[in-house]
Amino acid sequence: MNREPKIGFVSLGCPKALVDSERILTRLRTEGYGVAPTYEAADLVVINTCGFIDAAVTESLEAIGEALAGNGKVIVTGCLGAKGDVVRDLHPSVLAVTGPHACEEVMAAIHTHLPRPHDPFLDLTPPQGVKLTPRHYAYLKIAEGCNHRCTFCIIPQLRGDLVSRPVGEVLREAETLVRAGVRELLVISQDTSAYGVDLRYRTGFWNGRPFKTRMTPLAAALGELGVWIRLHYVYPYPHVDEVVPLMAAGKLVPYLDVPLQHASPRILKAMKRPANTGDTLERIRRWREICPELTLRSTFIVGFPGETEQDFERLLEFLAAAKLDRVGCFTYSPVAGAAANQLPDPVPEAVKQERQARLMAAQAKISAERLRRKIGRTLTVLVDAIDEQGTAIARSTADAPEIDGVVYVEGGSALRVGEFAEVRVADTDEHDLYAKRL
Numbered sequence: 001m002n003r004e005p006k007i008g009f010v011s012l013g014c015p016k017a018l019v020d021s022e023r024i025l026t027r028l029r030t031e032g033y034g035v036a037p038t039y040e041a042a043d044l045v046v047i048n049t050c051g052f053i054d055a056a057v058t059e060s061l062e063a064i065g066e067a068l069a070g071n072g073k074v075i076v077t078g079c080l081g082a083k084g085d086v087v088r089d090l091h092p093s094v095l096a097v098t099g100p101h102a103c104e105e106v107m108a109a110i111h112t113h114l115p116r117p118h119d120p121f122l123d124l125t126p127p128q129g130v131k132l133t134p135r136h137y138a139y140l141k142i143a144e145g146c147n148h149r150c151t152f153c154i155i156p157q158l159r160g161d162l163v164s165r166p167v168g169e170v171l172r173e174a175e176t177l178v179r180a181g182v183r184e185l186l187v188i189s190q191d192t193s194a195y196g197v198d199l200r201y202r203t204g205f206w207n208g209r210p211f212k213t214r215m216t217p218l219a220a221a222l223g224e225l226g227v228w229i230r231l232h233y234v235y236p237y238p239h240v241d242e243v244v245p246l247m248a249a250g251k252l253v254p255y256l257d258v259p260l261q262h263a264s265p266r267i268l269k270a271m272k273r274p275a276n277t278g279d280t281l282e283r284i285r286r287w288r289e290i291c292p293e294l295t296l297r298s299t300f301i302v303g304f305p306g307e308t309e310q311d312f313e314r315l316l317e318f319l320a321a322a323k324l325d326r327v328g329c330f331t332y333s334p335v336a337g338a339a340a341n342q343l344p345d346p347v348p349e350a351v352k353q354e355r356q357a358r359l360m361a362a363q364a365k366i367s368a369e370r371l372r373r374k375i376g377r378t379l380t381v382l383v384d385a386i387d388e389q390g391t392a393i394a395r396s397t398a399d400a401p402e403i404d405g406v407v408y409v410e411g412g413s414a415l416r417v418g419e420f421a422e423v424r425v426a427d428t429d430e431h432d433l434y435a436k437r438l
Ligand code: SF4
Pocket: 146, 147, 148, 149, 150, 153, 154, 155, 156, 190, 191, 235
């Protein structure tokens, strides 16, 4: 198409709908689309509908009918779009239907049916954007900010309260990444299990199907993409239990990164974190019952103000009982502006260091024991690199990049980076596995 592609736009309804229309039209103009004054002059028509009262519904449905008769290519958005199948029942030939406040979804539908005009600058960028990770894995950020107020943390001050990205937008990004060759998506945010709370779990659309902006439906939809999906920074809310069956069913990587921070109820309370450790142990037991393959990763802080030897021992007892697979441990350090700085009884630096060393030594045995159980087993691994000796450096589902161990695959020179391979585990140490190609 040599001339600019033209969109006909009909905006119905209240000022909120008008603002949505303005946003979509602004995006269209920025991307080089023109606006057509008639159905006949347009290449495609967008109708922003209203569904507030019956009269508005009728007007919207009539407008869709007129646009279909006058043009034929129609995308419907707005309040009526959110009302189930009302639009599709009467007008099955519409190209796409979204709810209100769905600029990204509408733009995606427009791109599908009327490709964006060539832009010499934008078109130099790959569709998945510029990535700093290797080609075969990518981070998928689903939200920014946090609604918690953990006393050691200033992220909410720096980044504000939770702001979730619309589910349709996240899923489209994930799809684009997979199309570009990504084999593993690492879902991140400050607080992944809170995803969508700020949007009241609003329904969004992906490939014409409705999805709630919420961790479990998002995870289930990502699980359809056929690549490894790994969840990070999952705050231990009760609904975390819902994603474990998805892991057992092979939809998600059986891996949960749940930062627990401590196990002494007194310290957890001072940190403003959920403080029922007994409950956490029971949940871990149940998760493993549902998904025996589950790898659990967590991080802890030692030397928090007021932490006594007794509190610390409670943490060690918890670790001995929980038998987590991977553990990170930080010594508490006061961050300027954190509420915990005002707490009494700071722990001397030497004691913090000593506790960190004790915790890591105790956990090293647990991690090594958990890894040893894998000797003789067959695993699927994803190859990250091949070293000069021809050993492939790969990861299993139990290993997140950069933070966990790796799987060294002997004689892996025939493998390619970004490829999945089947290996048999021959040996382990405290972090890594040593395997042979099958
Ligand atoms: S530690 Fe995590 S959950 Fe707590 S306030 Fe900071 S970002 Fe939020």
